[in-house]
Amino acid sequence: MESPDSRQTSSAEVPPMRSPSPLSSPTRENTAKNLYLRFLVSNAEAGSVIGKGGSAINDLQTESGARIQLSRNNEFFPGTSDRIIMVSGASNEILRAIESILSKLLKEFYVEDEETDPQSKLRLIVPNGSCGGIIGKGGATIKSFIEDSHANIKISPQDINFPGLNDRLVTLSGNLDEQMRAIDLILSKLAEDPNYINSFTVPYPYAGVCFAGFHGVPYVFMPPFGTAAYHGTNYGMNGNVGKYQNIKGSPTSSVTIGVADEHIGVVVGRGGRNLTEITQVSGARIKISDRGDFLSGTSERKVTITGPQRAIRAAESMISQKVASVSER
Template sequence: QKMEAPGSPYASSPESAPKRAPRSSPPPPQDRPDADHDAAEPEDDKEKPTHLRFLVSNTAAGCIIGKGGSTINDFQSQSGARIQLSRSHEFFPGTNDRIIMVSGLFDEVVKAMELVLEKLLSEGEESNEAEARPKFRLVVPNSSCGGIIGKGGATIKSFIEDSHAGIKISPQDNNFVGLHDRLVTITGPLNSQMRAIHLILSKLSEDVHYPPNLSSPFPYAG
């Protein structure tokens, strides 16, 4: 179905979440028991573990792993995030692409994504293959796509305006039993893609149904 975006500017749209006001109350004393402390203060979404999954070709997977795993180890130590790949024959259903999963705290995941994206874009510039055109495909559960699209398409439209990236969500593919994920394709220069990824990850981190982690980057095995 076609989504009509409302004509109102997004700044005044009721969909945009109110900014969290800074707490003016004094900090709690240090000797309070932890359980009480947890109950009193909601956890910030960015302090919780989260993850992102995205697709890469076998060639791109090789350049992210590096010789003897040197590149991926370097990216993990620089970012603090964990980076896992599906095995060489484990492709996202309907594609010949492997899945990379980056997991950790919000800022760790963002840092790792920057390192990976810079690497992919620099490799893409060296080879003039058609597939090297800078586009990035995130794997997002169906249940979380509604939050990214927003009412009448308002959220995705605001993300596109904010990041200046192209953002498209694939239709649900019913050809594969047990596939409950869709692809979010992001296009544009590196800084636009990173801004879009940041906005989408922020949205996913707020989604109570979005799991903080998966046991494997490839959850589709029979």
């Protein structure tokens, strides 16, 4: 899938649509306010949202009335290999835009089952200070959101591994209708928070946050909206609260990165020594494509890393260091 440089995607504001939103919101008092919502997508999904020459993102903005911006193709949310989409405007415009984006990604990245609606995970980025309002006293608010939307909602704690990161991930699991209802409820709650409205920022506000990892462009991130392996609190449909621990059995995903053909040798090492070391230290599984099997449009071999997010990040960092050592020489 062709993905132009995301620096071309910060389009100008477009007039709001005249037609009313088909979505039903708990309140429309906030439609006139300038709100925003950020969420994560893989690099491949970002390319789909942008479209060839920016055509797709321009259409999405025109149809919704919202402004859609993306982080650059090497600007990932700390601790992930995912880019950030920020949608801003009135609440009904934001909902229209997000629904169009998610519908597009479901069609292109999920195999549709005629008998059931496709299920996916969407990760919203919410400031730490605004998460309390979503949770509510004793979890009452978030439980009511779950009962209303029928989506599962999981809120991560603040990640102490990245000092200066003041955002948390709110993961919504379910079909499109369930996710959109949950987004509607959450956005209405955020609109009541003056700190959230005043924190309006750029799509990628983490320039001062340093984290290790391979900063190449991921080819595939599976599944779309993959589950992060963090110590989060999961609020299920049954109202129970459980813990996801970053231990054996943590949710897994896969990332495929490109490594120049001439650098594959240093990743593998003599007799596979380096590859074995990376696998043992990180805990991730690593598969390298055969000679001549390159990423589309490049001369880079495909290195697929599978495991929990922390294992993937560790493996990416070690691979990056191996490649960097050769490049410096």
